[in-house]
Amino acid sequence: MATASAPGQMQCCECGTLIDPNPTALCLPCLRNRVDITEGLQRQCVLSVCPKCARILQPPNHWVTAEPESKELLALCLKRIRGLNKVRLVDAGFVWTEPHSRRLRVRVTVQAEVLNGAIAEQTCEIEFTLQSHQCDHCNRSAARDYWRALVQLRQHSPHPKTLLYLEQLVLKHQAHRDCTGVKRCGANGLDFFFAQRQDAKRLADFLAAHSPSRCQTSETLVSHDTHSNVFNYKYTFCIEVAPICKDDVVCLPPPVARKLSSVGQFCVVYRVTDRLHLVDPRTCRTA
Numbered sequence: 001m002a003t004a005s006a007p008g009q010m011q012c013c014e015c016g017t018l019i020d021p022n023p024t025a026l027c028l029p030c031l032r033n034r035v036d037i038t039e040g041l042q043r044q045c046v047l048s049v050c051p052k053c054a055r056i057l058q059p060p061n062h063w064v065t066a067e068p069e070s071k072e073l074l075a076l077c078l079k080r081i082r083g084l085n086k087v088r089l090v091d092a093g094f095v096w097t098e099p100h101s102r103r104l105r106v107r108v109t110v111q112a113e114v115l116n117g118a119i120a121e122q123t124c125e126i127e128f129t130l131q132s133h134q135c136d137h138c139n140r141s142a143a144r145d146y147w148r149a150l151v152q153l154r155q156h157s158p159h160p161k162t163l164l165y166l167e168q169l170v171l172k173h174q175a176h177r178d179c180t181g182v183k184r185c186g187a188n189g190l191d192f193f194f195a196q197r198q199d200a201k202r203l204a205d206f207l208a209a210h211s212p213s214r215c216q217t218s219e220t221l222v223s224h225d226t227h228s229n230v231f232n233y234k235y236t237f238c239i240e241v242a243p244i245c246k247d248d249v250v251c252l253p254p255p256v257a258r259k260l261s262s263v264g265q266f267c268v269v270y271r272v273t274d275r276l277h278l279v280d281p282r283t284c285r286t287a
Contacts, residue, residue, distance in 0.1 A: 149200030260287035
């Protein structure tokens with residue numbers, strides 16, 4: 001007994017199921033049996049992840065930072081799928097996996113034109129394997145005594161308050177983000193190692209803008225290629241912070257006291273920025 005069709009519907013030419021009219025005259029299951037639009041998609045991919053800084057390699061040699069299940073990571077995964085440019089991407093999202101499985105699963109929904117100009121839509125999952133690969137920056141950092149520029153921060157004072165203040169500023173503004181290593185030299189000094197001279201120069205300018213200091217630079221020739229006339233130098237920026245700290249009592253020479261709006265010779269340091277701020281405890285005049 002034939003099934004009565006609803007107005008505007010037709011039967012699938014293979015299984016006889018009532019469907020809405022389409023150019024293929026096939027239902028969705030029969031159409032998937034004939035045509036697989038996800039056949040050209042790469043189902044297994046590899047992502048290189050640095051085990052030290054957790055950045056991900058974007059070929060050929062660019063390393064990017066992407067949080068788990070973020071838009072940046074999803075965009076990076078979609079760029080690695082071969083054959084995705086031959087179909088139209090409709091939707092994409094992550095499928096939950098164990099955090100320690102070293103696997104990422106991405107569900108993609110694509111559309112493509114099939115028989116007689118019909119548009120077919122299909123969903124599939126792509127699996128990404130996380131492979132450990134150390135980036136160039138971390139590889140150079142792990143090398144022994146590798147550096148090209150050095151920033152030496154010193155304050156010769158019994159209580160280096162300004163040095164401790166500068167440490168907090170460096171952490172707050174992430175001024176040390178490009179350094180390959182930090183080493184403490186006693187209680188009155190820090191050494192910052194960099195792979196590039198401009199990164200060290202940037203930190204030296206930052207420290208000079210936030211403390212009363214003087215900077216001395218030097219360079220040492222490491223190697224010289226006589227054929228290509230290429231010189232390899234190591235650069236050193238020595239920053240010496242003023243030994244006077246906040247709440248210290250200073251004795252000014254008479255000419256300096258007269259020059260500073262006639263304040264008293266004995267003053268108290270109430271603030272330290274790129275210069276010293278003094279206050280006369282008798283008259284409360286500042287300089």
